[in-house]
Amino acid sequence: MAWFPIMIELGGRPCLVAGGGTTAQRKARSLLEAGALVKVVSLRFVAGFDSLDVRREARAVRPQDVQGMALVVDATGDPETARQLRAACRSAGIPFNCAAHPEKEDAAFPAILRRGSLVAGISTSGASPAAAAWVRDRLDDAIPDTFEEILTQMENLRQRAKQRFPEQRQRAAFLHACLDAALEKGAPLTAAETDEMERTVR
Ligand SMILES: C[C@@]1(CC(=O)O)c2cc3[nH]c(cc4nc(cc5[nH]c(cc(n2)[C@H]1CCC(=O)O)[C@@](C)(CC(=O)O)[C@@H]5CCC(=O)O)C(CC(=O)O)=C4CCC(=O)O)c(CCC(=O)O)c3CC(=O)O
Numbered sequence: 001m002a003w004f005p006i007m008i009e010l011g012g013r014p015c016l017v018a019g020g021g022t023t024a025q026r027k028a029r030s031l032l033e034a035g036a037l038v039k040v041v042s043l044r045f046v047a048g049f050d051s052l053d054v055r056r057e058a059r060a061v062r063p064q065d066v067q068g069m070a071l072v073v074d075a076t077g078d079p080e081t082a083r084q085l086r087a088a089c090r091s092a093g094i095p096f097n098c099a100a101h102p103e104k105e106d107a108a109f110p111a112i113l114r115r116g117s118l119v120a121g122i123s124t125s126g127a128s129p130a131a132a133a134w135v136r137d138r139l140d141d142a143i144p145d146t147f148e149e150i151l152t153q154m155e156n157l158r159q160r161a162k163q164r165f166p167e168q169r170q171r172a173a174f175l176h177a178c179l180d181a182a183l184e185k186g187a188p189l190t191a192a193e194t195d196e197m198e199r200t201v202r
């Protein structure tokens, strides 16, 4: 296995989940957290779907269902359904995730950590989803509670650095110095502290 991690924009984009079991429920929730418009087609649905903001269709899934989707997830556990959906996705150029047969998929779900703008996806190349989740949880423990606020400040400081420093080298030095100082302090810097950083770098 040699998987390449890539971030894909799913906000406001339609995604199909085939199957209505607990695995489909977890995949659907994960897609909703990314802002996707989720349609779930399944013969039956577990009760957990009642609290999810998805469009449900109670029927067998068909290859035509993949049309117009940004991503398709098969969580039916049925090899023939997986084969048909994968073929339909392949010919339409749509990324396909198969919960039960990783060897048949083009895309896998990692264990995900979200903290404001931070998104981390951890994979073990299919070896152990439990181990991927364990690494995600350790990462979660290691990142301070204030990280989200610091990240918001860093986003603003990047705009400021682009305006104030003509050279990339200065911009990078300023941004690294601000990040190190904020993490050391455990909170976003004050205006006086960022002004001081700017003077130091000049
Ligand atoms: C290849 C991959 C394809 C994909 O689903 O995209 C895949 C495949 C399979 N998973 C199986 C089982 C379980 N998976 C989970 C949970 C998660 N599985 C996830 C991802 C992936 N699972 C992809 C690779 C990820 C990587 O590279 O590491 C996570 C990270 C993300 C997510 O699903 O959203 C999420 C943790 C999320 C979290 O905690 O946040 C649990 C629940 C638990 O752990 O309690 C169990 C039951 C316990 C167990 O079996 O360990 C089986 C065997 C099924 C069987 O036995 O019938 C297969 C098929 C096979 O391997 O053959």
Ligand SMILES: NC(=O)C1=CN([C@@H]2O[C@H](COP(=O)(O)OP(=O)(O)OC[C@H]3O[C@@H](n4cnc5c(N)ncnc54)[C@H](O)[C@@H]3O)[C@@H](O)[C@H]2O)C=CC1
Pocket: 018, 019, 020, 021, 022, 023, 024, 041, 042, 043, 044, 045, 046, 059, 060, 061, 075, 076, 077, 078, 081, 098, 099, 100, 129
């Ligand atoms: N990737 C992962 O993280 C995990 C994958 N799995 C695998 O994923 C598969 C699904 O797991 P569960 O949700 O526990 O199974 P499940 O049997 O509870 O759910 C399967 C769902 O698919 C529906 N379905 C079956 N054939 C269909 C069809 N042709 N059209 C529409 N709907 C159809 C069923 O009505 C049911 O709702 C299993 O094969 C399991 O081995 C299981 C756990 C985790």
